Amino acid sequence: MIREKVVKVQGNYRDPGLIERVSANFRKFWVDIKWMNVNCDNNNNCILYLSLYDRYNLGNVDLSILTLSKMVDIDYVEIINDYNVKNFELNYNNSERYEWGEKVEQSAWQGIYRK
């Protein structure tokens, strides 16, 4: 049995609950999400790519996909058979950090963690 599958999900976006429900669907089946990439356009169409992993070898991946496909707001789920993922890349050089409800001054963390 193939333990890792990459899927594309198209859903209707009302609020972030869409992503919550997609993740919860897999959580219930004990299917892990290794990574996820979500993009929503101005017409509330969301495309989610997820890499699903059957960590515990329970054989639930297919049923979890079918079950997701019958959820309100989900238009379709596509299993991608021939995927080839390069790093989803995000470039930046300015950010602010928060920890436990507080802003952490740049001087306190910059240069320590940031490469």
Next chain:
Amino acid sequence: MKGSELLVESLKREGVKNIFGIPGLYNMPMYDSFYEDLANGEMRHILMRHEQAAAHAADGFARATGIPGVCTATSGPGVTNLITGLVTAYQDSSPVVAITGGVNRASMGKLSFQESDTLGVSFPVSKYAVELRDITEIPQWIKNAFYVASTGRPGPVVVDVPRDIQMEDIDNVKYPDSVSVHYKPFRTVIDKDALRKAALNLLNAKKPVILVGTGVMWANATEEIIKLSEFLGCPVVSTLPGKSSMPADYPLYIGPMGYYGRAEASTAALESDVLFAVGARFSDRTFTSYNEMNDTKKIFMSINLDPTDFNKGINPDVAMLGNAKVLLNELLNVLNTLGRKGNVYEWTKRVNELKDYYSQFSHPEDDGHLRPWKILKTIREAVPRDTILTTGVGQHQMWAETQWENLEPRSFFSSTGMGTMGFGLPSAMGAKVGKPDKVVLDYDGDGSFMMTGNNLATAVDEHIPVIAIVNDNRTLGLVRQVQDMFQNKRIVGVDYGNSPNIVKYAESFGADAYDVHDYKDLYEFIRKAIKENVPSVIRVPVNKEELALPTLPPGGKLSEVIVSDPRKGSKGAGKL
């Protein structure tokens, strides 16, 4: 027009007449807006004593009438109290619409008073949950909610309306003509090849069995099941909730199979060479071991609305997707054109043999206590044919499973998927509101009854004359029985003391209360309660040592069925 008025008007446009609920700060604007509707009798509000009961009542209403039941709660504790009722409806595929009031939009996320993340707690227990963002969304989402709740596999839908949206004003209201939601009810596929294959399998079968689930009830397809069964001479078994699809006096109906089901029904299902499930998912309560079933190498066939059910444990050889009524009629047409009948003479003999054999176990003799099978027989004799019976969860529910004879479709309701204690009384009240002309009984256990029994106050105040028959065994009987039978008699945390006195408890609400001593009492008290037409509680003492049989060892196979009290020296194994 205010948002809350728009909300009430939208509900009325969906045909809503009854709302079960409890008001609070956040759904109060809606209450204010149906003030006149209650006064002029256009709508009825039933003030429940706990939101769980409001959801169960809406659920009971839905199961009895076939149309969505409506409940309402305020944000925070109101919503969280609803949850058990919603998940119960979800598991048993019952259409409920819950209207909840939410905190003001500006307060959200700030741990404001009674904020409970309604969406967050509702998603996992409902078919859909939506939080409205804007007053203009109200009419469309109320329409959508009823559509989603009642189509496809029915289920509960939550519509959360923030209080400030209810308080806002709107001038030009547009009511939608159609639904608008990313959702498709399941399809019905008329697949000629599959139908022909199904027909031939049934005709060629030596030992066919039809397994009926609640899908048959929701599709109103009982008549078609009976036609099919008669045509083939084919015995019928059901799931536990599927009892509500079959009249118990249909001669070819053996009864419910499964964990606490009838041994003859489970055995017939095991021995069959073609098992044809209609509107029944192959749940782990019905087929307690998929290996055991798959090992029989029989042909599995299924008519089911939800295609994902074809992928759980059993993969049917012939899978027909869609509405049971439509597909059964198609199948009957094919069978008619094939123009021959099945040959099940030997099988009928075998099934009758099974029935005879197991009946000796299901009617144990008098032992100085009232026996559940005789209690249920007495109740049956005392009530009209179309009586509705609901249950709590426990031994009494299992006795109702094997011994209660519901004689019409849509007249037996129990929390079967969730197993929610406390379902009995409020669901009976909901059913009675939906079907006021029918006698509605709650056959309950003392533990279950005490979980929602406070709603007797509502039954009295609102004049909802249900009759609760409470099996008082002073224990959580079903749990006790598992400890007794399978945990070395280590009885722990289950037995009650003397509190409360159930008769006095009922009387304190103003209900009529009766204390039964023998079967004659029981019969007469039920007759009296029906005649008086007021909420009534009939206490029936039951021995806490009594077992709900048949049963299986925890995790057991159907073939491991235990049919007689092992403490009394097992007479005869479960097998014939």
